[in-house]
Amino acid sequence: MCSMIKIGFGTFCxxxxxxxxxxxxxxxxxLNFDSLFKAFLMNLNDLFKLLDLxxxxxxxxxxLGSRFIPFASHDKFEEKWLNKLEPLLxxxxxxxxxxxxxxxxxxxxxxxxxxxxxxxxxxxxxRELQYHFWLLDRLGIGExxxxxxxxxxxxxxxxxxxxxxxxxVEKNSWLKERLAVENDESLFNAQDVLQISQTLRIPFVFxxxxxxxxxxxxxxxxxxxxxxxxxxxxxxxxxxxxxxxRLHGDYIRIEDFINLWNIxxxxxxxxxxxxxxxxKKELAIRRLRDELTKLQLxxxxxLRITL
Numbered sequence: 001m002c003s004m005i006k007i008g009f010g011t012f013c014x015x016x017x018x019x020x021x022x023x024x025x026x027x028x029x030x031l032n033f034d035s036l037f038k039a040f041l042m043n044l045n046d047l048f049k050l051l052d053l054x055x056x057x058x059x060x061x062x063x064l065g066s067r068f069i070p071f072a073s074h075d076k077f078e079e080k081w082l083n084k085l086e087p088l089l090x091x092x093x094x095x096x097x098x099x100x101x102x103x104x105x106x107x108x109x110x111x112x113x114x115x116x117x118x119x120x121x122x123x124x125x126x127r128e129l130q131y132h133f134w135l136l137d138r139l140g141i142g143e144x145x146x147x148x149x150x151x152x153x154x155x156x157x158x159x160x161x162x163x164x165x166x167x168x169v170e171k172n173s174w175l176k177e178r179l180a181v182e183n184d185e186s187l188f189n190a191q192d193v194l195q196i197s198q199t200l201r202i203p204f205v206f207x208x209x210x211x212x213x214x215x216x217x218x219x220x221x222x223x224x225x226x227x228x229x230x231x232x233x234x235x236x237x238x239x240x241x242x243x244x245x246r247l248h249g250d251y252i253r254i255e256d257f258i259n260l261w262n263i264x265x266x267x268x269x270x271x272x273x274x275x276x277x278x279x280k281k282e283l284a285i286r287r288l289r290d291e292l293t294k295l296q297l298x299x300x301x302x303l304r305i306t307l
């Protein structure tokens with residue numbers, strides 16, 4: 001089969017050697033504005049270094065670290081600190097839009113659980129997402145800047161857990177402005193997440209690696225229909241670690257890319273962003289490109305795979 005899809009690769013949070021990061025933080029017991037500001041400035045400075053790296057490597061998506069403003073959703077964090085940081089974020093956003101054509105997204109950790117039966121967990125999750133949305137808004141990131149979450153726990157009744165997630169989002173309808181949902185490796189498969197996505201009319205970020213571990217019958221065409229025309233569909237790609245297959249490896253195996261491509265080529269889409277969730281980050285993207293070139297494949301050309 002012959003098809004044409006324009007692919008943009010993405011990376012996340014830091015560089016391969018962790019010499020630059022958007023997740024510098026501090027100890028909670030040391031939380032005060034001076035310490036916070038120091039960590040924030042390190043994250044802000046490294047963000048532009050990382051965006052320069054992405055630009056030089058033709059990487060089109062960057063996932064911003066959730067600890068960009070450390071402990072921003074914590075009870076001990078004072079709201080007035082955000083007011084002090086806001087002007088710097090607004091100026092940073094202007095520079096991002098002026099100098100970089102790079103999509104910015106976020107993906108808070110697994111402690112964000114929107115279907116938790118525990119009130120305190122649910123409240124903390126909402127506060128964490130409020131921070132993520134606030135940050136992207138202050139940076140002036142458009143609607144392509146999605147915030148990706150997993151569904152959460154099953155709590156002995158998967159369908160009820162799905163309904164709880166849907167109910168939480170419906171009761172906090174502002175979440176629909178940026179929220180996207182991803183399939184996971186053990187609890188909620190792609191079919192489960194498609195149900196949620198279609199019901200809430202929020203985007204579904206398909207994770208290929210998780211799909212191989214937690215399989216279901218799924219149409220990627222339906223997955224991509226959850227994305228509005230103003231947003232580029234986004235998928236995640238990683239390869240299992242040697243000897244510990246359920247963990248992310250350092251690089252992407254070429255066969256994993258080709259398997260994903262075989263699925264993508266059936267959807268009729270003309271553009272997709274692939275977040276490369278490999279430990280070696282930009283080095284993994286560089287190696288993958290080299291291997292694709294050897295196979296006479298690249299992101300800009302027609303990708304020819306015989307099914």
